[in-house]
Amino acid sequence: MLYFYNTLTRKKEFFNPIKAGFVSLYTCGPTVYDEAHIGNFRTFMFEDLLKRVLILSGLDVKHVMNITDVDDKTIKRASEQNKSLRELTEDYTQRFYNDLDWLKIIPADEYPLATLHVDGMILMIRTLLEKGHAYKEDDGSVYFKVDSFQDYGQLSNLVFEEQLTTSRIISDEYSKETAQDFALWKGWKPEDGEVYWDAPWGKGRPGWHIECSSMSVEYLGEHFDIHCGGVDNMFPHHENEIAQSQCSSGKPFVNTWLHSEHLMVEGGKMSKSEGNFYTINELKSQGFTPENIRYQLLSGHYRTKINFSLAKKQEGEKVIRRLGDFKVRLMAELNQDSQSEDLPAEYKIFKEKLFIDLDTPNALAVFFEYMRKMNTKIDSGLINIDEIVSALLFVEKFDYIFGIIPNDDITPDEIKTLAKKREAARIEKDWALADEIRSNIDSLGWEIKDTPSGTKLSKK
RNA sequence: GGCGUCGUACCCAAGCGGUCUAAGGGGCCGGUUUGCAAAACCGUUAUUCGCCGGUUCGAAUCCGGCCGACGCCUCCA
Numbered sequence: 341m342l343y344f345y346n347t348l349t350r351k352k353e354f355f356n357p358i359k360a361g362f363v364s365l366y367t368c369g370p371t372v373y374d375e376a377h378i379g380n381f382r383t384f385m386f387e388d389l390l391k392r393v394l395i396l397s398g399l400d401v402k403h404v405m406n407i408t409d410v411d412d413k414t415i416k417r418a419s420e421q422n423k424s425l426r427e428l429t430e431d432y433t434q435r436f437y438n439d440l441d442w443l444k445i446i447p448a449d450e451y452p453l454a455t456l457h458v459d460g461m462i463l464m465i466r467t468l469l470e471k472g473h474a475y476k477e478d479d480g481s482v483y484f485k486v487d488s489f490q491d492y493g494q495l496s497n498l499v500f501e502e503q504l505t506t507s508r509i510i511s512d513e514y515s516k517e518t519a520q521d522f523a524l525w526k527g528w529k530p531e532d533g534e535v536y537w538d539a540p541w542g543k544g545r546p547g548w549h550i551e552c553s554s555m556s557v558e559y560l561g562e563h564f565d566i567h568c569g570g571v572d573n574m575f576p577h578h579e580n581e582i583a584q585s586q587c588s589s590g591k592p593f594v595n596t597w598l599h600s601e602h603l604m605v606e607g608g609k610m611s612k613s614e615g616n617f618y619t620i621n622e623l624k625s626q627g628f629t630p631e632n633i634r635y636q637l638l639s640g641h642y643r644t645k646i647n648f649s650l651a652k653k654q655e656g657e658k659v660i661r662r663l664g665d666f667k668v669r670l671m672a673e674l675n676q677d678s679q680s681e682d683l684p685a686e687y688k689i690f691k692e693k694l695f696i697d698l699d700t701p702n703a704l705a706v707f708f709e710y711m712r713k714m715n716t717k718i719d720s721g722l723i724n725i726d727e728i729v730s731a732l733l734f735v736e737k738f739d740y741i742f743g744i745i746p747n748d749d750i751t752p753d754e755i756k757t758l759a760k761k762r763e764a765a766r767i768e769k770d771w772a773l774a775d776e777i778r779s780n781i782d783s784l785g786w787e788i789k790d791t792p793s794g795t796k797l798s799k800k
Numbered sequence: 801g802g803c804g805u806c807g808u809a810c811c812c813a814a815g816c817g818g819u820c821u822a823a824g825g826g827g828c829c830g831g832u833u834u835g836c837a838a839a840a841c842c843g844u845u846a847u848u849c850g851c852c853g854g855u856u857c858g859a860a861u862c863c864g865g866c867c868g869a870c871g872c873c874u875c876c877a
Contacts, residue, residue, distance in 0.1 A: 368877075376877085383877035413875070497803060498873060522874070548875095570877030571805095580874090601805085602871070611876060639825080640813070645806075645870070652812065655826040662825095665839065701814055705824035715840055719833085771835060778837080789838045796839085 342397055343696045344566075345643065347574060347597040348495055352697055355596060357565050362400045364564035365391065366556045366594075368573055369405040369451065372432035373413040376439060377617035378633070378648055379603040379610035383570040385634065386600040386642040386698075388445040390568065392741050393694050404559045405448040407433055410455050411548055415535055425535050429455075439620040443630050444743045450559055454551040458537045461546045461554040464588050465524045465539070473587040475517065480527025480542035483516045489583045492520075495597060496575035522580050523547035549580035553588070556581075562589040568598040600642045610648070618648070631744045632656040638700045638742055661798065663745050666711050667735050668796060673718060673728045680726040686710040687734050694741060707738050751797050755786050759797055762788070 342355040357363050367387040370376050376384075387405075394401050408414075409429035418428040433453075440447065465482055468474040473488045486492050486500075493499060500520050516523075527544040528536045536543040556564065562585070569578065578597065585593040602609050610617045623633060635656040640646035686706055693703040714731050717723040739745045762777035778788050781797075789796045 370877080371875090380877045386877090411875090496872075499802075500873090520874070572872070572876050575872065576874045577876090600877075602877075604870075609871070609876090613875070636812095643805090644813090647812090649812090652826085655812070658826065662839090669840085699814085701824075705814070708824055712841080716842095719841055766835085769835075775836075787838075790834080790836090 341695060342394070344596055344598055345697050346595075347599050353596070357399065358563065358595065361398075363394050363402070363566060364560040365394070365401055365403045365566045365568075366552070366560055366564065367403065367405045367448070367567070368552060368569040368577065369407050370432075370436055371408040371411055371413060372429045372436060373411075373417040374432060374612065375619045375621065376436055377610060377612065377619050378623060379605075379617060380570075381439065381443060381620065381633075382603040382637050382646075382648075383568075383600045384440065384445060385443065385637045387568055389638060389642070389698055389700065389741070390566070390598065391446060393698055396691065396737070396741065397695060402560065403448040404450045404452065404556065406552055406555050407436075407451050407453050408548065408551065409433065409453050410535060410545055415532060419531070419533065425455075429453075442620065442624075443633060452555045452559065454546065454555070457551065457555050457558065458546055460558050461550045462525075462537070462539045464550060464554045464557070464584065465546075467588045468524065468584065469541075471587060473583075474524055476541050477516065477527070479529075480525075480544050481516075481523055482525035482541060483521040484524050484580065484583060484587075486518060486520045486522070486583065489587055491586070492583055493579065495579050495582060498575060498579075522549065522576060524550050524584070549577055550584060552577070553581045553584040557585065557589070562591050562593070564594060566596045566598060567594040568600070571599045571601055574599055598642075601645045603637075604645050604647045605649075606647075626650065626653075628653065629660070629746065631660045631746050634742065635659055635744050638744070639704060641701055642698055660744055660746060663711075664798070665796075666715065667732075667745055669715075669718060670728055670732050670735065673723065674725075674732070676725045678725045678729045680729045681733070682726070682730050683733050683737065684710065684727075684730050687737060690734075690738070700742075703741070707734075710734065751786070755781060755784060755797060758784075759788060759795060763795060766790075 343352045344355050345351070346353045365387075367384075370380060391401050391403055407429075410425060414425060414429055418425045421428060433451075437447075437451075465474060468484065469476070469482065472485075474482050474484050476482050524547050525539060525541070525544050526547055527542055532545065536545055556567070567578065567581075574597075582593050604610065605616050605618070608616065620633075632653060636648060636652055637646070686709070690703050690706045690710075693699040693706060714723070714727070717727065735745070758777055758781050762774050762781070765771075765773040765777065781788050785799065787798050789798070
């Protein structure tokens with residue numbers, strides 16, 4: 341039983357896929373004119389979480405994420421750097437994939453590039469023109485006629501007559517009938533250089549919103565289950581997608597819209613135009629691990645603003661170490677065979693938390709309490725093999741969702757050899773030598789712990 | 801100006817009218833355990849939920865006002 345907060349209705353709703361057992365999921369991807377920042381990845385991480393929870397619940401997911409590889413910014417950046425549009429966007433797209441991989445985000449099934457799907461967009465624009473939802477301007481641009489779609493504003497809950505005319509609207513360089521009309525097609529201008537496609541109404545390039553409408557239809561059909569993005573995409577991007585898609589197909593577009601809140605940095609929104617952002621590479625060089633970033637991003641609920649902070653890094657390190665130690669401890673107790681495949685009762689509660697609008701903070705709390713309970717049992721020696729096995733199964737499920745338990749043995753041989761020498765010294769009760777070796781290991785960046793189940797090494 | 805979110809311990813963060821003398825995590829301090837250290841475990845850290853009123857038998861939770869932070873109103877995850 342899955343429930344999600346649907347932006348369209350502003351309520352938590354029971355999730356019922358269009359086709360039983362299958363979910364069609366579209367998530368707005370990056371504009372590849374620069375490296376993505378941690379704020380962007382908050383959204384991609386949330387979408388990954390959503391996908392993992394859908395899969396955990398037993399559904400098959402088809403996930404499509406677009407890559408915006410043509411727009412004002414990409415064209416501008418390419419020309420500044422004296423590169424072709426293709427060179428620039430391929431580079432940043434690759435970096436984006438690398439960052440996703442590093443963060444342990446499950447890849448989408450499809451990453452359609454806007455530039456390879458212009459034909460579909462032209463078709464959709466033609467339909468909109470034919471149906472009277474769009475009009476051409478003298479410069480070769482085509483605009484969507486917002487007045488022609490009665491439900492415009494339903495997602496973002498905006499009433500346009502009352503809107504303040506902001507400087508951005510006033511300075512809008514395109515001519516159109518009414519301020520809120522938006523571009524489906526942008527007529528070619530000299531600064532676009534080589535970047536243009538031929539359309540029946542003249543050469544130019546697609547507007548931003550049309551790519552998602554067109555590509556989602558192509559990969560998921562006219563009517564699909566879930567569409568998500570950051571809150572800032574609610575308006576205008578998603579609002580415009582709804583308008584385009586519903587007017588062209590005459591059918592409902594998306595059943596469930598999910599939006600993640602912004603990531604803040606020093607109390608303000610992280611954004612490229614403000615210049616206050618961290619890229620993944622910057623965080624890497626600050627010593628962040630993927631697990632630590634995942635912990636920071638997943639320990640708050642996706643619909644609340646969270647502040648990304650270096651201060652929370654220590655907290656993350658501690659939590660990750662505890663979880664890793666717990667897993668190692670369970671493995672060490674795994675000394676007999678067991679046929680048990682049962683998960684502990686707490687797993688059911690854990691799942692229920694996640695199934696109600698991705699409640700990661702409470703799911704974490706459930707797991708931590710369980711972990712404490714199990715540690716106590718192991719301490720007391722009153723644990724049986726079935727409990728160990730089911731705990732390990734729970735750990736596996738837990739980490740499938742959170743992905744914050746680091747991968748196993750990465751200890752270099754040099755350190756292992758030292759640890760063995762120290763073990764020998766300890767058996768001889770040569771504490772001085774044992775301590776000397778320990779401090780030696782310490783200075784090499786590794787920590788040694790003597791536990792009831794043996795000596796353990798971990799990276800500091 | 802319009803729409804909207806948030807303000808809970810030293811820090812992060814649940815809570816959505818009674819089970820709240822408020823979960824979970826980090827930190828601090830004290831303890832058990834241990835060759836020492838670490839880990840693990842136990843205890844301690846909010847009679848109180850930005851402030852002021854109201855509704856109610858009952859409010860962190862609902863309503864009103866105020867203060868403060870933040871977001872959207874066509875670049876934006």
